[in-house]
Each structure stands twice: as structure tokens, then as C-alpha cells.
Amino acid sequence: MSELVKEQIKVLIDGKECYCEKGEYLYDVAKRNDIFIPVLCRSDAFEDHRACCRVCIVEVETRGKSKVVTSCVYPIEEECTVYTQSEKIKEERAVVMALLAHRAPDSDVIGGMAEGMGGTEGFARLTPLEAGKCILCGLCVQACDSLGTGAISTVLRGTEKRVDTPYSNPSKACIGCLSCANVCPTGEIVFEENEKTRTIWKREFELVYCEECGALMGTKEMLERAAAETGVETPKVCDACRKKAMADEMMHTYRFV
Amino acid sequence: MVSAEEVARIIEAYPADRRFALAAMQDMQNEFNYVPEEGLEMLAEHLGCPIAQLFAMATFYKALSLTPKGKHIIKICNGTACHIRGAMNLVTGVKRELNIEPGETTEDGLFSVEIVNCVGSCALAPVMLVDGIYHNKLRVEQVPGIIDSYRAKDGEQHD
Ligand code: SF4
Ligand code: FES
Ligand code: FES
Numbered sequence: 001m002s003e004l005v006k007e008q009i010k011v012l013i014d015g016k017e018c019y020c021e022k023g024e025y026l027y028d029v030a031k032r033n034d035i036f037i038p039v040l041c042r043s044d045a046f047e048d049h050r051a052c053c054r055v056c057i058v059e060v061e062t063r064g065k066s067k068v069v070t071s072c073v074y075p076i077e078e079e080c081t082v083y084t085q086s087e088k089i090k091e092e093r094a095v096v097m098a099l100l101a102h103r104a105p106d107s108d109v110i111g112g113m114a115e116g117m118g119g120t121e122g123f124a125r126l127t128p129l130e131a132g133k134c135i136l137c138g139l140c141v142q143a144c145d146s147l148g149t150g151a152i153s154t155v156l157r158g159t160e161k162r163v164d165t166p167y168s169n170p171s172k173a174c175i176g177c178l179s180c181a182n183v184c185p186t187g188e189i190v191f192e193e194n195e196k197t198r199t200i201w202k203r204e205f206e207l208v209y210c211e212e213c214g215a216l217m218g219t220k221e222m223l224e225r226a227a228a229e230t231g232v233e234t235p236k237v238c239d240a241c242r243k244k245a246m247a248d249e250m251m252h253t254y255r256f257v
Numbered sequence: 258m259v260s261a262e263e264v265a266r267i268i269e270a271y272p273a274d275r276r277f278a279l280a281a282m283q284d285m286q287n288e289f290n291y292v293p294e295e296g297l298e299m300l301a302e303h304l305g306c307p308i309a310q311l312f313a314m315a316t317f318y319k320a321l322s323l324t325p326k327g328k329h330i331i332k333i334c335n336g337t338a339c340h341i342r343g344a345m346n347l348v349t350g351v352k353r354e355l356n357i358e359p360g361e362t363t364e365d366g367l368f369s370v371e372i373v374n375c376v377g378s379c380a381l382a383p384v385m386l387v388d389g390i391y392h393n394k395l396r397v398e399q400v401p402g403i404i405d406s407y408r409a410k411d412g413e414q415h416d
Binding site: 144145149150151153154155156157165166167171173 | 294
């Protein structure tokens with residue numbers, strides 16, 4: 001064994017021997033080894049995770065003691081044995097999913113997962129919220145903030161809490177990039193698009209197409225923002241066409257040297 | 258109406274650092290009885306943060322309101338002790354007198370009514386606060402008198 005491997009921690013996940021560095025999150029180790037753990041509020045796009053849906057719980061056994069942990073944010077510190085599908089986990093995950101299904105009754109994703117994990121029977125006394133599909137994971141807000149846009153946030157609190165723009169008005173800050181809709185695990189964030197425009201968070205954006213090949217480049221605001229950040233002029237052709245033009249030019253030059 | 262100068266005066270008393278957002282919003286609440294939209298916009302600019310973040314805070318804290326609150330704030334405690342001792346009767350009494358539900362403000366802008374949780378005076382339940390003054394072991398018959406006394410005070414000031 002090489003020096004490197006010796007420093008690694010051995011983790012037995014569902015009977016499979018895996019190795020990781022100290023401090024790595026359990027979910028990441030499992031995923032790298034093709035072991036499936038369900039997640040909702042975790043996205044590869046971010047390093048810090050919301051850790052609020054609790055779907056990713058697993059059982060960890062260290063020195064004979066076992067505990068249930070949230071795998072997406074559980075850093076591995078020492079050798080341990082992990083069960084992602086033990087009876088206890090199956091049972092608890094089913095409860096978590098049943099609760100989420102009552103929180104977001106309109107979401108097919110959540111409903112499907114809940115069904116697959118044991119159904120929502122036994123929870124009849126809970127009234128589903130009229131809350132659509134949102135599980136309030138906050139990934140959309142995180143995505144928007146991480147891009148420096150900050151157009152949406154959670155508003156109100158308790159049972160009334162939801163994600164929205166300030167005063168539910170079309171946001172001046174929004175650039176129509178769809179990051180929020182793309183990262184949302186439940187499909188709560190809706191947008192409309194036709195050939196000319198895209199509408200999201202009640203605001204309409206003009207779509208821009210590549211002058212060369214006609215590919216969709218995004219909204220006017222997206223291109224302007226990107227251009228302003230890199231200090232270049234707003235592009236008129238898409239990346240692919242720009243590269244092609246550059247390559248053509250280069251070929252041209254070289255042909256004559 | 259809220260003037261931009263007044264808002265600016267409140268905001269500029271604080272350094273341009275996000276941790277002062279709540280303090281500035283509280284000052285606006287005290288000054289105007291609510292946090293006006295212009296106020297949020299100017300504060301966002303001053304602190305260099307998205308207005309959405311301030312809006313999240315403004316809607317989270319009960320002490321902040323986005324619509325103008327009344328001049329006098331009536332808080333009826335509905336904590337366990339007060340609830341058992343008939344807090345909801347007080348709510349009805351106040352409603353009879355002012356014709357508004359908890360969370361609302363009278364048309365003349367004089368009173369707002371709120372239901373709050375335990376205010377730490379359970380032995381004296383039921384408790385109602387007007388502008389922070391405790392009215393203890395309150396009977397519903399006393400409500401009109403208390404409200405009238407605030408009306409009268411305002412009347413004097415106007416004359
Ligand atoms: S809208 Fe989607 S991404 Fe945003 S909080 Fe709700 S479920 Fe999460
Ligand atoms: S994925 Fe781990 S808590 Fe949501
Ligand atoms: S319950 Fe009203 S003061 Fe404690």
C-alpha cells in the first residue's frame with residue numbers, strides 16, 4: 001500500500017470497503033463509491049449544504065455505538081461502519097418523507113419519493129399545507145445569492161414562510177438566469193418561455209440569440225451582467241461561434257506563413 | 258408621509274455594515290411606526306446588500322411592520338396563564354371598542370392590536386399592554402375606559 005492510502009480512513013458502507021480523507025462528508029464518500037443515498041436539499045453546486053430535508057440520514061456505527069446522522073454534512077473522523085438502508089433508517093426516512101409530502105403536496109418528486117419509501121399511511125391526521133411544491137430548503141435563495149443577484153429570499157415565518165421577491169413584485173435585481181428554477185429539487189419555481197421572452201418571478205425578459213448560428217444565448221440582462229463583470233462588450237455571437245471564428249482566423253493566418 | 262431626508266438621517270447614523278441592518282430598521286419602525294419601502298431601498302443601497310435580504314428580516318421579526326402601525330400599540334397576552342384567565346374575552350372587548358381584529362390598525366391610525374405570547378407576568382393574568390404599560394388582572398369591563406383614556410390624551414394634545 002502506498003503512503004497515501006495508509007493515511008486514508010476506512011469506511012464500510014453497506015458492506016463495501018471505501019476510503020476517504022478525514023473530514024470528508026459521508027454522502028460524498030458514498031456517492032464516489034456508487035452507493036446511493038437519497039438527497040433533496042443538497043446540490044453539487046455548493047460547498048456548504050442546507051442540511052434541512054433530512055432525507056439523507058444514515059446509520060453510523062463507531063466502536064460498537066450506533067447513531068443516526070445527516071450524511072450530507074457528516075464529516076468522517078474515524079473508521080466506521082455505515083448502513084444506508086437499515087430497518088431503522090428506512091423507518092425514519094419514511095417519516096421524514098411523509099412529513100415533506102404533507103408540506104409539499106403538489107410536488108410529484110416528493111410524492112413519488114414518499115410513496116417509494118413506505119407511503120404516507122398513518123399520517124392521515126396531518127392536514128397537507130396549501131403550500132404547493134416547496135420544501136423550503138433554500139437552495140434557490142442560495143443559488144441566487146451565490147451569483148451575486150440576491151433577487152429572492154425567504155419571507156415571513158412559521159407556517160407562512162415562503163420564497164419570494166420583495167413585496168412579491170417583479171424584482172429589479174433578477175436577471176432571468178433560471179438558476180433558482182434549475183437548482184430546485186421539487187420543481188416549485190415556474191417560468192414561462194416563448195420565442196421572444198422568458199418570464200420568471202413575474203418579470204419578463206427579452207431573449208437573445210446568437211447572430212451566427214441562432215442558438216439561445218440567454219436573456220439580455222444575463223449577457224449584460226456577464227459582460228459588465230468581465231469588462232467586455234455585450235457579445236453578439238455565442239461562445240461556440242466565437243471560438244470557431246477565432247479558429248478560422250488562426251487557420252487563415254497559418255496558411256499564409 | 259415619510260420623507261427621504263428623515264430616512265437618510267436614520268440610516269446614515271450607522272456604518273455601512275450589514276450587521277446594523279436590524280438596528281436601522283428598528284429605528285425606522287420607531288420613527289414612522291413601520292418600515293417603509295423607500296426605507297428598505299435606501300438601506301439596501303447604504304449597506305450594499307440585496308433588498309431581498311432586508312425584506313426577509315423585515316417580514317421575519319414581529320417587531321417590524323411593513324404597513325403603518327397605529328400610534329398606540331395594544332398587546333393582549335395570550336400565553337397559557339392569560340389564555341386560561343380569559344385573554345380571548347379581552348380580544349373581543351377590544352374588538353367591540355375599536356372594531357378591528359388582532360393584527361389590524363384602526364382607520365384613524367390611533368390603535369393597533371396584537372396578540373402576543375407570555376409577557377412574563379402570569380401571576381397577574383390576564384395582561385394587556387398599551388404602549389408597553391401593563392394593565393394587569395384586567396376585566397373586560399375595564400377595556401373601554403383604558404382605550405378612552407388614550408383617546409382623551411391625544412385629544413388634549415390636539416387642542
Ligand atoms: S422553491 Fe425549490 S429550491 Fe427554493 S426553497 Fe422551495 S423547494 Fe427549495
Ligand atoms: S440532503 Fe442532507 S439534509 Fe437534505
Ligand atoms: S401568560 Fe400572559 S403574562 Fe404569562
